[in-house]
Amino acid sequence: MLVIRDLSKRYGSGPLAVDGLNLTVEAGDIYGFIGHNGAGKTTTLKCVSGILPFEQGEITIDGISIRTNPLEAKRIMRYIPDNPDLYGFLTGAGYLNFLCDIYGIDTQTRSERIAKYAAMFEIESKLGDLVSSYSHGMCQKLALIGALVQQPKLLMLDEPFVGLDPKASHTLKGVMHELVDNGSAIFFSTHVLEVAEKLCNKIAIIKQGKLIASGSMEEVRGNQSLEDLFLELTDA
Amino acid sequence: MRALWILVKLYVNSIFRFSVMRHSKDAREKKNAIMGVVAIGIIAVTYGFMSATNAASIFLLQGVSEAPFLLMCTMASVFALVMAFSQGSATLSAFQDFDTLMGMPVRTTTVVLARFLALYLVEAVYTLPFLLPCGVVYAIFAKPALWFYPAYVLMVLLVPVLPLIVGSAADILVGVAFAKSKHKKAITSTIKTVFLLVFIAGAYLMPRLTKRIFSDVEGISRTLSRIYPPAQWFAAASIGSVPSFLLFSLGSIALCALYVWILNRSLLWVHDRLTSGYHVRNYRLSGLRRHSVSHALLMIELKRFFDSTAWVLNTIIGAIMILLLGIAGAVFSKRALDILASVGMERAAGGILICVMIFCATLSPTTSSAVSMEGKRIWISKHLPFPAALWLRAKMAVNLLLFGPVMLIAATILAIAFRSVLHPADVLGMFLLPIAALLCSTVTGILVNANMPRLNWKTETEVVKQGGSVLIMMLICFGMVLVTAVPVLILRQGWVALALAALLMIPTVIIYCKLMRDAEQIRLNL
Numbered sequence: 137m138l139v140i141r142d143l144s145k146r147y148g149s150g151p152l153a154v155d156g157l158n159l160t161v162e163a164g165d166i167y168g169f170i171g172h173n174g175a176g177k178t179t180t181l182k183c184v185s186g187i188l189p190f191e192q193g194e195i196t197i198d199g200i201s202i203r204t205n206p207l208e209a210k211r212i213m214r215y216i217p218d219n220p221d222l223y224g225f226l227t228g229a230g231y232l233n234f235l236c237d238i239y240g241i242d243t244q245t246r247s248e249r250i251a252k253y254a255a256m257f258e259i260e261s262k263l264g265d266l267v268s269s270y271s272h273g274m275c276q277k278l279a280l281i282g283a284l285v286q287q288p289k290l291l292m293l294d295e296p297f298v299g300l301d302p303k304a305s306h307t308l309k310g311v312m313h314e315l316v317d318n319g320s321a322i323f324f325s326t327h328v329l330e331v332a333e334k335l336c337n338k339i340a341i342i343k344q345g346k347l348i349a350s351g352s353m354e355e356v357r358g359n360q361s362l363e364d365l366f367l368e369l370t371d372a
Numbered sequence: 373m374r375a376l377w378i379l380v381k382l383y384v385n386s387i388f389r390f391s392v393m394r395h396s397k398d399a400r401e402k403k404n405a406i407m408g409v410v411a412i413g414i415i416a417v418t419y420g421f422m423s424a425t426n427a428a429s430i431f432l433l434q435g436v437s438e439a440p441f442l443l444m445c446t447m448a449s450v451f452a453l454v455m456a457f458s459q460g461s462a463t464l465s466a467f468q469d470f471d472t473l474m475g476m477p478v479r480t481t482t483v484v485l486a487r488f489l490a491l492y493l494v495e496a497v498y499t500l501p502f503l504l505p506c507g508v509v510y511a512i513f514a515k516p517a518l519w520f521y522p523a524y525v526l527m528v529l530l531v532p533v534l535p536l537i538v539g540s541a542a543d544i545l546v547g548v549a550f551a552k553s554k555h556k557k558a559i560t561s562t563i564k565t566v567f568l569l570v571f572i573a574g575a576y577l578m579p580r581l582t583k584r585i586f587s588d589v590e591g592i593s594r595t596l597s598r599i600y601p602p603a604q605w606f607a608a609a610s611i612g613s614v615p616s617f618l619l620f621s622l623g624s625i626a627l628c629a630l631y632v633w634i635l636n637r638s639l640l641w642v643h644d645r646l647t648s649g650y651h652v653r654n655y656r657l658s659g660l661r662r663h664s665v666s667h668a669l670l671m672i673e674l675k676r677f678f679d680s681t682a683w684v685l686n687t688i689i690g691a692i693m694i695l696l697l698g699i700a701g702a703v704f705s706k707r708a709l710d711i712l713a714s715v716g717m718e719r720a721a722g723g724i725l726i727c728v729m730i731f732c733a734t735l736s737p738t739t740s741s742a743v744s745m746e747g748k749r750i751w752i753s754k755h756l757p758f759p760a761a762l763w764l765r766a767k768m769a770v771n772l773l774l775f776g777p778v779m780l781i782a783a784t785i786l787a788i789a790f791r792s793v794l795h796p797a798d799v800l801g802m803f804l805l806p807i808a809a810l811l812c813s814t815v816t817g818i819l820v821n822a823n824m825p826r827l828n829w830k831t832e833t834e835v836v837k838q839g840g841s842v843l844i845m846m847l848i849c850f851g852m853v854l855v856t857a858v859p860v861l862i863l864r865q866g867w868v869a870l871a872l873a874a875l876l877m878i879p880t881v882i883i884y885c886k887l888m889r890d891a892e893q894i895r896l897n898l
Contacts, residue, residue, distance in 0.1 A: 148397040187754045189896050206892065210757035221748040223672065225557075225679035233660050237668035238756050247660050254657065264655030 137163045137290050137321040138184065143193035145179050153179045155345035157193070161290070161321045161338070166312055168336035169325040170362075172370055176345040177325040178218070181292050184323070185215035197290050211239070214283035218295035218325075220275050224268030228259065228278050231267055235282045249285040256307050257281060272299045284311060291315060293324035297331060309335055333362040343370050375478045379486030384493055386830065387838065404824040408840030414847065416501040424505035431513045438607035440506050445531055445603040448502035452495045453535035457567060458685055459833040460540025461547040461646060463491045464635060469830075470643055484636045488628075491540065494838075495532040503528045510610065520610075523617055527606055530624040534602055537631045547646045554650045561681045568689055665758050669766035676745060677738060677770050682832040683745065686842075687771075690735035691778045697728055698782030705789035719864050722798035725786050726869055727857040729806040733775050734852055739817030740845035742767035743898065744826045744835040750898055760891035764818055771814045779806055797866020801873065805860070808873040809852060812880040817845050819883050822894045852876075 138161035145154040154176040161167045171177050182188040184195050186206045195202045200209040223231055229250070236246040254260040257277040262270070270278065276299045283291055291312075297305050312322050312335065326332050332339060333353070339362070340350035348369050349356050357365055385391050389405040396402045427440035464487050473483050507524045510516070550559045602620060609617035635642075663671070677683055701708070712718050746753055753763055783806065787799045794802070824841040826834065836842060856872050887894070 148399075150397060182751075185755050186896075187751055206896075207757045207759065210755065215751075215755050217751055221751070223676070223749060223752070225675050226672075229657060229660065234668050234672060235756070236660070237663045238665055238758055240665075241662075243660060243662050246662075247657070250660070251657055260657060261655050263657055264652035266649055269649035269651065 137161050137165070137198055138323060139194075139196045140180070140184065141194045143180065143183060143190060143195060145176075145183055145188065145190040152345050154183065154190070157342070157345070157347050159340055159347065159350060161323045163289075163319050163321050164316050165321045165323075165338050166316055166336045167321065167323045168332035168339045169323060169342065170327070170329065170332055170339065170366060171325075171342035175342045177342055178294055179345075180342070181215060181294050181323070181325060185213065185292055186210050187215070212288060213290035213292065214286055214288040215292040216276075216279045216283055216294065216296065218298060219272070220279040222267045222270075222275055222278060224266060226267055227265060228254075228263035228267055228270070231278060232263070232282055232285060236285060239286045241285065246285060249287075250281065253281040253284050253311075256311065257304055273301060273304065276300055277304060280308065280311075284315075287315075287318070287320070289320050291320060291322045291324075293322070295326060296324055297326065297328055329362045329366060333357075341366060341369055375482045376486050376489075379473075379478070379482065380489045380493075383486065383490035387490065387494055387834065400823075404826065404840050407824060407844060408826075408838065411840055411843030411847065412497065412838075415843065416497065419498075419501035420505045423502050424509050427506040427509040428513075431509065436510070436514045436611070438611045441510070441607035441610040442603050444502045444506045445606040446600055448499040448531050449535045449600060449603060451502070451535075452499050452532040453539040454568065455495055455498065455837075456491070456536045456539025457543050458539075458564060458682055459831065459837070460491065460536070460543035461642075463487055463831065463833075464540055464544065470647075474640075480639055481632070481636045484632055484639055488536075488632055488635070492532060492536055495536055496529065499532045500528060503531060507610070514611075516612070520612075524610060527609055527617065527620060530621055531606065533624045533628050537627055541631070544642055544646070548642060551645045551648055552650060556650065557679050557681060561678070561684045564681060564685050565688060565692070568685060569692065666762055666766070669758065669762055670769055673742070673766045673770045674773075677774075680745065680832050680836070683738070683741065683836045686741075686836045687736045687738045688774065690732045691774050693732040693735075694729060694775070694782045695778045697725075697732065698778075698785040701725070701782070701786040701789045709790070709793060718793050720861060721790050721793050722795075722802060722866065723857075723860040723864055723869070725790065726802055726805050726860055727853065729779065729782065729802070730809040730856055731853050733779060733806050733810045734813040734849035736842070737813045737817040737845060737849070738771040738774060739767055739814050740821050740842045741836045741839050742770070742818065743821040744829065744839055744841065745832070746898075747827055747829055747835075750827050754895055754898065760895035761888045763895065764822075764887055764891050768814050768818060771817065772810065775810050776807070779810065795866045797870060799866075801860075801866050801869025804873040805856065805869040805876070808876040808880065809856060812852065812876045812883075813845070813849050815880055815883040815887060816848060817841075818887055820845050820848070822887070822898075825898055827898065 138159070140157055140159040143154050143157040144152055146152050157176075157180060169177050169180070179188065183190045184197070184202065186202050186209065190203075197209045197213050200212070202209045223234070226234065232250050233246065236250075241249075250263075251260065254263055257280065259274055259277050259281075262274060267275065267278065276296070280296070296308060300308060309331075316322060336353055338351065339353050339356050341348050341356070349365075353362075360368070388409060392401055392405040393409070396405070423440075423444050426443065430437065430440045464484070474480070507528065511520070546560055546563055550556045553559060602623070605616040605620040605623075609620050709718060709721065712721055712724075780803070783803045787794060787802055791799075821839075821841040824839075824844065826839050826841070829835050856876070859868050859872065
C-alpha cells in the first residue's frame with residue numbers, strides 16, 4: 137500500500153531530517169512509527185502525505201507516486217496531524233461537508249457516514265457549533281471523522297491518541313481495526329509504546345532521521361518489551 | 373520590570389519579526405521579513421515627506437504658527453484611533469498566548485502593560501512620521517529654545533496614547549457586547565466598516581481644511597480644537613505654551629495609567645467574554661448538500677474572508693468607495709460638470725472617473741494576503757486532492773466578486789450620469805480600464821503573496837495590515853494608478869484608456885498563466 141524508498145528530506149541548509157528511509161506498509165497493516173522528539177516521524181508523514189517536498193527518494197501509495205501524481209495519490213489516503221488546525225470559521229458539519237465535496241462523496245453516503253462516526257465519537261450534538269469553539273480533543277475527533285468518512289486506503293495519523301479521552305481512544309482503536317479488516321492500511325506515529333505494542337502488527341523505530349529497526353512486532357521486539365527495545369536502540 | 377521588558381521585547385519581536393531576520397535559515401522567510409520592514413519604512417518616509425512639506429508651506433505662506441502641529445496631530449491621532457479600533461481587543465484582551473502567560477508567575481499588570489506597550493509601539497511607528505518632520509521644520513524656521521526639543525519629543529511620543537485608549541476600549545466593548553451572537557463577526561465587521569467610512573469622510577474633508585488653513589488659520593484651529601481638544605493642547609505646547617504642555621503630557625500619562633488599571637481589573641472577565649462563542653442546542657445533522665470542488669473551494673474562501681473582521685475592513689472599503697462614487701456621480705453629476713466646465717476641464721470628466729475607480733479597485737486587493745491567511749491550516753489545502761490551480765482561482769474569485777459587480781454598477785451609473793460629456797470610447801474605457809486594473813491587481817496580489825507568504829501568524833492583523841506582501845502590493849498598486857492616471861488625464865482621449873487596458877492585460881495574462889503553470893509547486897513550497 138505504501139512504499140517509501142531512500143527518502144531523504146532536509147529543511148533549508150540544515151542537516152537531513154530524514155536520511156535514506158526505506159519502509160513498506162501493506163494492506164491490513166497497523167504500522168506504528170516511533171522515535172524521539174525530532175527524530176523525523178512527522179517529517180516522514182508529511183512527505184508521504186504530499187505536504188512537504190523532498191529532495192531524494194520515491195514514495196508510492198497503492199502504486200501511485202506522490203511526487204509525479206500527487207492528486208491521484210492524495211485521493212486514496214488521509215493524514216491527520218498531531219495538532220489539527222481546522223477551519224474555525226465553519227461549523228463541524230460544514231467542515232465535514234466540505235471534505236466530502238472535495239472527495240466527491242454522494243449526499244446519501246456522506247450523511248450516513250458522518251452520522252455513524254459522529255455518534256461513535258460522541259460529537260453529533262456539537263456539529264452545529266463553530267469549529268473555533270471546539271476543544272483540542274474535539275478538533276481531533278472532527279479531523280478523524282473527516283478522514284474516516286472517506287474510507288481511505290491509507291490512513292496516516294500523527295500522535296492520534298494525544299488529546300483524546302479514554303473512551304474516544306478506545307473507539308479509535310476499534311475503528312482502526314475495522315478499517316484494516318476492510319483492506320486499508322494505517323501508518324501512525326506515537327510516543328505511547330504500550331499502545332503501539334498492543335495495537336500494531338508492525339513497527340518502525342527512527343533515530344536522527346534514520347530507520348534503525350522495522351518489521352513485524354514479534355521480529356523487532358523479540359523477547360523484550362517494546363519499551364526496553366526502544367530505549368536500548370535509541371540510547372545506543 | 374524585568375518581566376515587562378522581556379514581554380515587550382517578545383511582542384515587538386513577534387510583530388516586526390526581528391528574530392526571523394536575524395536567525396532564520398530559510399532565505400525566503402528572511403527576505404520576506406526584511407521586505408515587510410522596508411515597506412513600512414517606505415510608507416513612513418512618504419508620510420514624513422508629506423508632513424514636512426505641509427509644515428514648510430504653511431510657515432512660508434503664513435509665518436510660524438501652531439496650524440501644522442494641529443493638523444498633523446489630528447491626522448496622526450485619527451490614524452492611531454483607526455488602528456486601535458481594528459486590532460485593540462485582539463492585542464490587549466484576546467491574545468493567543470493568554471493561557472500560557474496567565475499560568476506563569478507574572479503579574480496581570482505586567483502582562484497588560486506589556487500588551488499595551490506593544491500596541492503603542494506599533495502605533496508609534498506609524499504616527500511618528502506625521503509629527504517628527506513637522507517639529508524639525510518648525511525648529512528650522514523658529515529656532516526655538518533648547519527645552520523645546522526634549523519637550524516636543526515627549527509630546528510626540530504621547531500623541532498615540534489617547535487614540536489608542538479610545539480605539540481599543542471601543543473595540544473591546546463592541547467585542548464583549550456581541551460575543552455570544554451567532555453573527556458576531558458580521559456585526560463587528562459592519563460596525564467597524566461604518567466607523568471606517570466616517571473616518572474616510574473625515575479624511576476627505578482634510579484636504580479642504582488644508583486648503584482653508586492658508587486663509588483661515590484661526591477658524592480651522594477652532595474647528596479642529598472642538599473636534600479633538602488634545603490636538604490643540606499639543607499644538608499650543610509645541611509653540612511654547614507650558615500649561616498646554618502640562619495638560620497634554622500629564623493628561624495622557626494619567627489616562628494611560630487609569631486605562632491600564634481598569635484593563636488589569638477586568639482582563640479575565642473581558643478575555644472570558646471575548647473568547648466565548650455561540651452554541652447550538654439540540655443540533656441535528658441535516659441539509660448536507662453536494663457541491664463541485666470549485667464551488668466548495670470558493671465558499672471556503674468567501675467564508676474565510678467574511679469571518680475575518682480585519683481582512684474585511686482592510687479590503688472592502690475600496691468596493692464601498694466605488695459604489696459611493698457611482699451614487700455620488702448620479703446625484704451630483706450636474707454640479708461636478710459645472711465645476712469642471714468653470715476651469716475648462718469638462719473633457720477630463722471621463723479620465724477623472726476612470727482614475728478614481730482604478731484607485732478604489734486596487735486600494736487593497738484581498739489576494740495580497742489570501743495565501744498567508746491560510747495560516748497553520750495550510751496543511752488542509754496542501755493535503756487534500758484538489759488542483760492547486762483551482763485553489764488559487766478561488767482566492768482570485770473572492771477579489772473579483774467583491775469588486776467586479778460594484779465596479780460594473782458604478783461604471784454604468786457614471787456613464788449615464790455623465791453621458792453629455794463622454795464619448796463612446798470614454799464609456800468603453802470607463803468599463804475596460806478599471807476592470808483590467810482589477811484583474812491585474814488580483815493576479816499580482818496572489819503572485820506577491822505566494823512569494824512572500826506569512827503563515828506562522830498569531831493575529832490576522834499581522835497578515836492583513838502589517839504583512840510584507842500587503843505593503844508591497846500597496847506600493848505596486850499605487851504605481852499602477854500613477855502609470856494609468858497620468859496618460860489618461862493628460863491626453864484626455866478615450867482611446868488612451870482602451871490602449872492602457874490592453875497594455876495592462878499583457879502582464880495580467882502572463883502572471884495568470886505563470887500562476888496556473890506553477891500552482892502545484894507554489895502550494896508545495898508553502
